[in-house]
Amino acid sequence: MERESMEFDVVIVGAGPAGLATACRLMQVSKDSGQEITVCVVEKGSEVGAHILSGAVFEPKVLSELFPDWHEKGAPLHTAVKSDEIHMLGSATASRAMPHSLLPKTMHNEGNYIISVGNLARWLAERAEELGVEIFPGFPASELLFNEDGSVKGILIGDMGIGADGEPKDSFEPGMELHAKYTVFSEGCRGHLGKLLIEKYHLDNGKTPQHYGLGFKEIWKVPSEQHEQGKVVHTGGWPLTEGASGGGYLYHLEDNQIAVGLIVDLNYQNPHLSPFDEFQRYKTHPVISKYLTGGERLSYGARAITKGGLNSLPKMSFPGGLIIGCNAGTLNFAKVKGTHTAMKSGMLAAETIAQALLAGVEGGKDLDCFNDRFTESWLQDELYKSRNFGPAMHKFGTYLGGAFNYIDQNWFGGKFPITLRDEKPDHTQMADINSYSKIDYPKPDGKLSFDKLSSVYLSNTFHEEDQLCHLRLKDARIPIDVNLVKFDEPAQRYCPAGVYEVIEEEGESKFVINAQNCIHCKTCDIKDPSQNITWVTPEGGGGPNYPNM
Template sequence: MEREFMEFDVVIVGAGPAGLATACRLMQISRDSGKELTVCVVEKGSEVGAHILSGAVFEPKVLTELFPDWQERGAPLHTPVSHDEIYLFKSETDSKLMPESLTPRSMHNQGNYIISVGNLCRWLAEQAEEMGVEIFPGFAASEMLYHEDGSVKGILIGDMGIGADGQPKDGHMPGMELHAKYTVLSEGCRGHLGKQLIEQFHLDNGKSPQHYGLGFKELWTVPDELHQPGKVVHSGGWPLNQGASGGGFLYHLENNQVVVGLIVDLNYSNPHLSPFDEFQRFKTHPVIVANLAGGERVTYGARAIAKGGLNSLPKMSFPGGLMIGCDAGTLNFAKIKGTHTAIKSGMLAADTLGEALMAGVEGGKDLNCFQDRFEQSWLHEELYRSRNFGPAMHKFGTLLGGAFNYVDQNWFGGKFPVTLRDDKPDYAQMAAASDYPRIEYPKPDGKLTFDKLSSVYLSNTYHEEDQPCHLKLTDANIPVQVNLAKYDEPAQRYCPAGVYEIVEDEGQPKFVINSQNCIHCKTCDIKDPSQNITWVTPEGGGGPNYPNM
């Protein structure tokens, strides 16, 4: 098909913190050099911030590097952290408040802010557009485009108005090609184009496989007497203390808002485990109830996070572009923070791109010099110091792993003379259903705990129903013949949005995909034990519409 195309110096896929930081820094370079650069950002969400979900406690030092006058510009950092509380939940009723002296230094949050990363992205988009960046929300990058020599040429925007049968409907709009001297992938965790390029260019050779967690988040409004702006709570242990690991968080923002969430590591073995229901159980612990009682749930979301760190970080340059932020996996799991690292990776990318463009380097080249710039930055130093955090928790469990990390972080400053590795992929950890008893989860009470469908409703998720399914099965027989037979089809439980079901059809089990429920968390792409599900972009603008997550 002959398609229309547009040309830019740089095309950025994804209007998250990394992509928008790249755009802003490129325009600063353009302004300072007097040489005009054309920069475009493509965002699959209906608006900037619609698909952004993060805790989040934010380190502002990186924002000071990007915009020293961020306060005067009105950046949405309104709630400084007042104090930290770190708990070990021993059981559903018992807990121990850990003294500050016994917690890893990386968990201390003095000088940080509790923020909505979605609102931060909206603000960054405003700064970028004021400097001349073109931002196209509601358009999904569906395919990579290549030059004849195999280097990346740009991206293809997915067609609009294709029916479920694959045929054009009334109002069909063919997708446009966006050509660029350099293309930057900042799609977030498990980006589907980034996943393809890692495999195509062997960017992960010699690295541990990426590891993931599934992060849940709810935003609540609580009564005045419960609200403590700046309070940060983290927890480990129950309910994830039997064959699963992870941790909880609860942050008090401004305007009587409290965010509560749970991260479930996706290396768990028990196929009967339901991360969503573990999150609902987590909220019933007395420490959490004390912060939410009498409050009202406002919205809900879930998203996978890449937490493998430096050991799993792929080569971030490829012929014709760069991969940054959570698309590559720059999150610092020792701090449970990825926004400041994503922004820094974007700034490093922009400095590398700006240098090449100003020097007239021919587009399509592999910017290997990015690696040197990265290794000389505080971002690399920070990721190096946290390289053992995740593997220690996976190998030794919450208590012994926590003790190792305390010694590593507090005594050795993250430079313990051993590098731990975790070389088994998360999906390969799944055991047979017969190896574990079923888990009976309590029914939701509708006040503190809820079901999946009412939760998805609060995520404002919408997809045009008459479109091709964006959850692709390599083999349609595997869900029933393999996954149901061996694992009791865990997609019914690991999906946080009720997308997957096993129903009875004429006396036989049938696998059903309710793709309209999908909140784009990517868990199925990660955790399916047969690696049979591939997540691709649906029609642009589809998915959740988070207001301020």
């Protein structure tokens, strides 16, 4: 098929904080140098911010580096953190508040802001366009394009109008090729193309396997007497017990709104565990329910989180481009924050690429000098100091792991003379169905806890019914012949949107994929114990439409 193409100096895949910080910094360097750099950003969501979901408490230092006058420019940082609490939940009713003196200093949030990362992305997009960046929302990067020497040439925008049978419909429109001297991949956690790049160029050789969590988030409007703007609450322990770990959060935003969520580490062992139902249980704990009771749930979403840290960070450069942000895994899990680190990685990428372009370096090269720039930055220092946090929690559990991290962070400043590692991939951790008892989850009460379908409705998720399924099975027999037998097909439970189910049809079990429900969390691509499911981009504009997550 003959396709139209467009040429740019730099193409950026993904209009999240990392990609937009890259675009803005490129244009700043371009204007300072007096030499033009053409930059294009493609975004699979229907608009910038539509697919962005994060807690989020934000460290503003990176924004001050990118836009020192961010306050005057109206950046959406409206709620400064005023107080911090951490509670260890021992059971469905028991809890213990942790004194600040016993907390790792990475969990202190003085000077930070509670924000909507989606709204921050929208603001960054406005700044990027003012600087001359072209942004194309609703256009998913579906395939990689290569030069004859094997370097990345750019990306292919996905075809529109392909039916579920794989044949073109009357509405068919071929995708366009976007060519670039350098392509930056900032797709977020478990990016479809980033995953292929890491494999093709062996970027993770010698690294600890990447680790992930599944993060849930709801926004509630609560009675004013239950709201304390600027309050940050984190929790550990219940309901994640017996082979599962993670933690919860509750952030008091402006306008009597609260963001509440739960992060479930995707190395959990119990095949009967349902992360969605664990989140619903979490909201019933008195530490959390006292803020939500009588309130109204406004929105719901879920997204996988890359949390392996420095030990799992792949080589971020390859011939023709860079992989940055959560696509690479720059999140600082010790702080439970990734926006500022993702943006910094984008700024470092921009400065590296701009230096090459302005020096006349031929496109398609491996800009491995990026590694030197990364190593000399505060980002490397920050990730190094937090390298033990996740492995300590995985190896020693919530309490002993927490004690180790307190010593590492508060006594040694993150420079404990031992580096812990977790060498077991998350998908290999699941035990067989006989190792754990089934979990009897309570029925949702419609007040604090809810079912999956009503939750997906709040995510404003939409996909054309008649389109090629974007959830691909390597072997269609595995869900029933392997996963159902060994694990009671856990996709029925780990998916937070009810995409997968097993039904009985003419006396036989059948695996059903309800792809129209998909909220693009990527959990199936990560957690499937047989690694049989591959998530690829659906048609442009599909998926959730988060308003301010």
